[in-house]
Amino acid sequence: MKVPTIEQCYKIFEDYSVPAPIRNHCEKVTEVGLLIGRQLQDSGMEINIPLLEAGCLLHDAFKAASLKSLDPKPEWGYYPTDKExxxxxxxxxxxxxxxETLIVAEVFKKTHPEFSTFLAMIGSTGNPCYLEGGIELKVLHYADWRVQFVEIVSFDARLNYLRETYRDSWEKHGVSWDKRHEQEKELxxxxxxxxxxxPDDLNKELRQSH
Structure with missing residues (x-):
């Protein structure tokens, strides 16, 4: 599979003026994803690290497109620029x-078709197609859901947050929360x-890896 280089990933950040809070989240998810991915690889599991890294970096690159407004976030020291x-x-x-993941997939559709398909499977809250994907997709998803903004939180806390935040999306897609919760915990x-x-030692393990 042809995978974008790290330089190409960061060029997306620059070309599309990805807001700093979104970029910071993507980078934190990448840290977590690579920690898990590399340790899985060390345990003997076959895993495509470049695919995992590029996927983590780009998974939310176009998150701003899903926002109804791009507002200042003084608590994060963020104020959108005219270009953003x-x-x-x-x-x-x-x-x-x-x-947002489908936008990234569309951007890479012609140049990196297999990578585009991979990104499209990240899915949305109401469409958990990542559960049917390979280990790279599952690790990416798990890393993303362990990172709330740029802070590592427990999986249960993250699931509860997402349940409340995206309640309308769950119900719109006819998702059974009890079933979904068990699927996520099994993952x-x-x-x-x-x-x-x-899982409780993830933050500690990340600090030690630095």
Whole structure:
């Protein structure tokens, strides 16, 4: 599979003026994803690290397009620039009602078709197609859901946050929360049965890796 280089990933950040809070989230998810991915690889599991890294970096690159407004966040020291607002408006117009992962997939459709398909499977809250994907997709998803903004939180806390935040989306897609919750917890069990640390020790393990 042809995978974008790290330089190409960061060029996307620059070309589309990805707001700093979104970029910071993507980078934190990448840290977590690579920690898990490399340790799974060390345990003997076959895993495509470049694919995992590029996917983690780009998974939310177009998150701004899903926002109804691009507002200042003083608590994060973030104030949108004129260029960010301009590109945000263009993306909102070009990709109406399109999930952010599908926008990234569309951007890479011609140059990296297999990678585009991979990105499209990240899915949305109401469409958990990542559960049917390979280990790279599952690790990416899990890493993303362990990172709330740029802070590592427990999986249960993250699931509760997402349940409340995206309640309308769950119900719109007819998602059974009890079933979905168990699927997510089973995914966590599958990942960590091959690791030598527990989900609760993820933050500690990340600090030690630095």
């Amino acid at each position: 607002l301009k590109i945000w408006g263009e993306l909102r117009e070009q990709y109406k009602n399109t999930h 966590e069990r599958q990942i960590f049965k091959n690791l030598n640390f527990s």
